[in-house]
Amino acid sequence: MSVKINVEECVGCGTCVEECPNDALSLEDDIAVVDDDLCVECGLCVEVCPSEALSID
Numbered sequence: 001m002s003v004k005i006n007v008e009e010c011v012g013c014g015t016c017v018e019e020c021p022n023d024a025l026s027l028e029d030d031i032a033v034v035d036d037d038l039c040v041e042c043g044l045c046v047e048v049c050p051s052e053a054l055s056i057d
Contacts, residue, residue, distance in 0.1 A: 002039035
């Protein structure tokens with residue numbers, strides 16, 4: 001499992017990308033994308049997302 005991104009809610013601000021300690025997040029076409037192999041579900045990105053577009057299942 002990894003962080004889930006609601007693309008309808010993501011505003012492409014990049015806050016989550018900057019916060020991720022494992023470089024598991026990136027922006028593609030101004031939408032956050034997660035690399036499942038690098039994500040350890042620490043939740044730091046979820047906490048800082050201003051649009052609440054990220055969640056952990």
